[in-house]
Amino acid sequence: MSSQAADKKLFVDDVVTALTGTVQPSGDSRGVFQDQMQRATEEFDLRTAEAFARALLEALCQDPIDPRRLEALLILGLAHPTILDRHRISLQKEGDRLAAMLIGQGQHDRARTLLDVIANATVEQAAQAERALETSSTADTAKAPLDAQKDEPAATASVAPPPSPVERDHARIEALLRQADEAAERGRTARAIHLLQEVVSLDRHRRDVARMIRDLRWQEQDRRARSMRRLKTAVLVLALGACVAGLVWRETGVRQRYAAIPTAKPGDLAAMRARLESIDGLVAEERLWVGMAAALTERTELQREVSDLEMRLAAQNSEVVQEKARNGEMADAARSRGMLMAQQGRFEDALVDLRRALELGGPGWPQRRDVETNITAIADWIEKRPERQGNGR
Numbered sequence: 589m590s591s592q593a594a595d596k597k598l599f600v601d602d603v604v605t606a607l608t609g610t611v612q613p614s615g616d617s618r619g620v621f622q623d624q625m626q627r628a629t630e631e632f633d634l635r636t637a638e639a640f641a642r643a644l645l646e647a648l649c650q651d652p653i654d655p656r657r658l659e660a661l662l663i664l665g666l667a668h669p670t671i672l673d674r675h676r677i678s679l680q681k682e683g684d685r686l687a688a689m690l691i692g693q694g695q696h697d698r699a700r701t702l703l704d705v706i707a708n709a710t711v712e713q714a715a716q717a718e719r720a721l722e723t724s725s726t727a728d729t730a731k732a733p734l735d736a737q738k739d740e741p742a743a744t745a746s747v748a749p750p751p752s753p754v755e756r757d758h759a760r761i762e763a764l765l766r767q768a769d770e771a772a773e774r775g776r777t778a779r780a781i782h783l784l785q786e787v788v789s790l791d792r793h794r795r796d797v798a799r800m801i802r803d804l805r806w807q808e809q810d811r812r813a814r815s816m817r818r819l820k821t822a823v824l825v826l827a828l829g830a831c832v833a834g835l836v837w838r839e840t841g842v843r844q845r846y847a848a849i850p851t852a853k854p855g856d857l858a859a860m861r862a863r864l865e866s867i868d869g870l871v872a873e874e875r876l877w878v879g880m881a882a883a884l885t886e887r888t889e890l891q892r893e894v895s896d897l898e899m900r901l902a903a904q905n906s907e908v909v910q911e912k913a914r915n916g917e918m919a920d921a922a923r924s925r926g927m928l929m930a931q932q933g934r935f936e937d938a939l940v941d942l943r944r945a946l947e948l949g950g951p952g953w954p955q956r957r958d959v960e961t962n963i964t965a966i967a968d969w970i971e972k973r974p975e976r977q978g979n980g981r
Contacts (some may be wrong), residue, residue, distance in 0.1 A: 606631075606640075629667040645675060645795045652802065655689045658814070662686060662702075666709050675796035676765065679706055681803070712758070761787050761794075768800075777808045842877045846870060852890075857897050864890040870919050909963045919949035923959055935966050 606966050608624060632640065644661045648654065665672035672679055679783055681708040690699035764787045771780035787797045804961070849866045852859035867887045926941030942963045949956055 608656055608663065624663045626667075632664075632667075634668055634670070637664055637671055638674075640664055641675065642795065645677075645799060649795060649798055649802065652806075653689065655686060655693070658682060658686045658689070662706070666705070669709075675801060677796060680710060755791050761790055764790075765797075772804060777804050777811075780804055781808075788907045839878050842870070842874050843879055846879065846883055854893070857894065857895065857901070860890055860894050860897070864894060915948045915950065916953060919945040919953055920945075920955065921945075922948060923955055926959075927962070930962070930966055935970050939963060939966055939970075 641664055644657055644664070647657055648661065651657070661677075662679065662682055665677065665682075669679075683702060687699040687703050690696075690702065708885040764783045766784040768780040768787070771777075771783060781801055784797050784801045784804070788794060788801070791797075846867075846945065849863055849870070850859070852863040864887065867883055867890070871883060871887070874880075920947035922941045926945060929935075929939075929941060930938035942959050945959055946953075946963070947954060949959070
């Protein structure tokens with residue numbers, strides 16, 4: 589750091605200390621501000637205040653987030669309002685900026701007091717300007733008759749000289765500043781910055797304009813950040829809406845597929861098995877949906893009913909098999925008795941037992957063809973035997 593820069597920094601620190609004194613974040617904040625404003629008014633004349641303001645503005649352009657320097661500038665502006673107007677600095681805007689810094693440091697009461705003091709000062713300055721305007725109007729009214737009595741040749745005796753280059757640049761700067769204000773009010777920040785940059789190119793010593801450019805850029809960045817946050821919020825809302833719509837669409841499709849599964853009448857094992865298989869496939873494919881509880885409940889009921897019906901059918905089949913086995917055993921016994929009676933010559937009794945064996949054995953009995961052959965043979969022999977032999981006994 590050069591000796592000149594060090595001297596400037598020391599001068600700015602001295603200015604800040606002279607205007608703010610010791611910072612007291614607690615206590616009577618309003619009284620502290622009032623004392624600081626009164627000291628700045630009494631101890632520093634307008635010329636000294638102007639030098640202090642230029643030093644503070646230059647320092648704030650290099651470090652815009654120094655709360656003590658900004659507070660010193662506001663105290664100076666409250667004590668000498670024309671200084672801020674001359675540098676086109678908004679007291680309310682800078683007060684809001686300092687209040688935000690104080691709130692960030694946890695000094696809420698001090699920030700609120702600062703805003704109250706600025707609001708009261710703004711109202712008082714507006715009232716003073718209105719009174720000054722009324723006084724000026726009264727003076728102009730009183731002076732008008734005197735001006736009318738002046739000689740006309742004296743009013744037109746001289747012609748105004750052409751403006752100098754400095755005056756032309758000053759007029760150009762004022763016009764550019766007005767255009768920049770209008771562009772900023774309309775939200776055309778880029779246009780306003782461009783106009784202010786032209787002012788700086790005409791007068792490189794306008795620190796106030798450089799500060800205005802920085803403020804506009806900060807406002808533009810803040811606006812872009814807010815726009816980006818709003819855009820992200822809108823995208824998030826749209827994404828959530830799409831997710832909800834997708835879930836509703838999926839839920840509707842799953843419910844329609846569930847309703848389209850063919851119903852099964854109680855006792856119809858094939859239909860019940862088909863519905864149970866379809867529900868199992870739907871649950872395995874979709875895994876989860878809002879109406880899944882009803883499908884799971886029905887699947888459990890169908891599983892129980894199918895299991896009970898299968899058990900009943902199995903019991904019935906077992907009874908049929910057992911009865912068939914018993915009939916087969918009885919048929920074998922009747923065949924054995926019939927063959928024994930035939931060997932004993934008791935052919936009529938043999939026919940009765942053999943026919944009983946056919947009835948008990950059924951169509952699938954293994955001995956059926958042999959028994960039928962024996963029955964035919966015995967019946968033929970009985971029909972052809974001589975009458976004299978009687979019944980063969």
